[in-house]
Amino acid sequence: MPTLRLPPLPNIREVLKMYHLRAMKQLSQNFILNENLTDKIIKRAxxxxxxxxxxxxPGPGGLTRSIIKREPEKLIVIEKDKRFEPSLEMLADAFAAVNGKMEIIFGDVMTFHMENILPSTETKTCTDKSPKIKIIGNLPFNVSTPLIIKWLRAISEKTGPWKFGRTRMTLTFQKEVAERIIAEPLDAQRCRLSVMAQAWTRPILHFIIPGTAFLPKPDVDVGLVTFVPLTVPRTKHEFPIFEKVTRHIFSFRQKYSIRGIETLFPAEYRTELGQMMYKLADLDPQKRPMTLTVEDIDSLVSAYKYLLEKYPNLKFYEYRTSRHIVSLSQTKNIEVVQCIN
Known part of the structure; x- marks a missing residue:
C-alpha cells in the first residue's frame, strides 16, 4: 500500500537529542526508534x-509518523507529558504541509472524554461495520491494565468512542499481559482479564516485539493486540456485576472455582449459597477457574443476580472489608437451607 511522503524530518533518535528528551521511569515510558517496526505495527491497525x-x-512521535504516512482523515494525539510538545508540533506542521490534520491534546487519557473530539457523523449501529475511528497506542505498562478495563466497560455501555459503534483498538502490552488477554479456557494464563476482554471483544495478538526494540530496554517483551468489539456480546449482564463475579472466581485461581464464588457471601451462608449458585448455573463446583468459559461465568452471574433479588442485603457484603449484613433469614423470613432443598 502506498504511503504519504512527508517533508524531510530528523529520525526519533535525533529528535530525542535535539530536545534533550529522556524516558521517565515513573511514567513507564519506552520509545520505539525503528521506523520499519512502527510501520509494521500501524499496518496491523x-x-x-x-x-x-x-x-x-505518542511520546516523541515514533508511531505518530507511521500513522501520518497512512493518511488518516484526522489524527488526534493525547499525551500526558508536555516535554513532547516540540517534537509533536514538528510532526503536526509536517502533516499540515501535505494538507493533513493533526490535533495535539495534553491530558490524562484515564480521565479524558474522547467522545467530545469525535464527529457524530461517524456514528454506526452495533450491527454495522466498525466506524471510521481507530484507537492506537504504545501504552505505558503502569496504566495498560486499568485502562483496558476502563475501555472494556465503555464498550459494554456504548460510551466514549464506542457510542459511535464498534470502534477498534490496537495497543501494546507487556507480553505476559497480552498473552493473558487472548488466553482461552484450559490455558494456564487464563484470568479475569481474559474473560473480560473476550466477553465484549475479539482480541487478536498479532506479534511479540522484543524488549531490545525499545529505549530504554524494558525487562520484558511486548505484545501488540487489536480489540474488535463483538456485534453481540457473549454476556447479557452489566459490566460491574460481571466483573465482580469474575474477579471473585479468579481470586483463588489454583483452587476449585466455588472457593472464589463463596467469597461473594458472608461466612455463615457461604457454603449453602455457593452450592446454590452452581445448582442454578448447572455447573460443576469443582471446575477450576481457568476452565470456565465466558458463557459459564455468564450463567453464574445470572445465579448471583437471582440471589441478590431474593436477599437484597447481599449486595452490601464485601469480602475484604469488615462490613456486615443483617441475617438473610430476617430479610426474607426464611432459612437459606430451605431455599436449596
Missing part, C-alpha cells in the same frame, strides 16, 4: 485513510 485516529501516549 488496518486501513487508516478517511479515519479519525486517536493515538494514546
Amino acid at each position: 488496518g486501513v487508516l485513510s478517511d479515519c479519525h485516529v486517536i493515538e494514546v501516549g
Whole structure:
C-alpha cells in the first residue's frame, strides 16, 4: 500500500537529542526508534485513510509518523507529558504541509472524554461495520491494565468512542499481559482479564516485539493486540456485576472455582449459597477457574443476580472489608437451607 511522503524530518533518535528528551521511569515510558517496526505495527491497525485516529501516549512521535504516512482523515494525539510538545508540533506542521490534520491534546487519557473530539457523523449501529475511528497506542505498562478495563466497560455501555459503534483498538502490552488477554479456557494464563476482554471483544495478538526494540530496554517483551468489539456480546449482564463475579472466581485461581464464588457471601451462608449458585448455573463446583468459559461465568452471574433479588442485603457484603449484613433469614423470613432443598 502506498504511503504519504512527508517533508524531510530528523529520525526519533535525533529528535530525542535535539530536545534533550529522556524516558521517565515513573511514567513507564519506552520509545520505539525503528521506523520499519512502527510501520509494521500501524499496518496491523488496518486501513487508516478517511479515519479519525486517536493515538494514546505518542511520546516523541515514533508511531505518530507511521500513522501520518497512512493518511488518516484526522489524527488526534493525547499525551500526558508536555516535554513532547516540540517534537509533536514538528510532526503536526509536517502533516499540515501535505494538507493533513493533526490535533495535539495534553491530558490524562484515564480521565479524558474522547467522545467530545469525535464527529457524530461517524456514528454506526452495533450491527454495522466498525466506524471510521481507530484507537492506537504504545501504552505505558503502569496504566495498560486499568485502562483496558476502563475501555472494556465503555464498550459494554456504548460510551466514549464506542457510542459511535464498534470502534477498534490496537495497543501494546507487556507480553505476559497480552498473552493473558487472548488466553482461552484450559490455558494456564487464563484470568479475569481474559474473560473480560473476550466477553465484549475479539482480541487478536498479532506479534511479540522484543524488549531490545525499545529505549530504554524494558525487562520484558511486548505484545501488540487489536480489540474488535463483538456485534453481540457473549454476556447479557452489566459490566460491574460481571466483573465482580469474575474477579471473585479468579481470586483463588489454583483452587476449585466455588472457593472464589463463596467469597461473594458472608461466612455463615457461604457454603449453602455457593452450592446454590452452581445448582442454578448447572455447573460443576469443582471446575477450576481457568476452565470456565465466558458463557459459564455468564450463567453464574445470572445465579448471583437471582440471589441478590431474593436477599437484597447481599449486595452490601464485601469480602475484604469488615462490613456486615443483617441475617438473610430476617430479610426474607426464611432459612437459606430451605431455599436449596
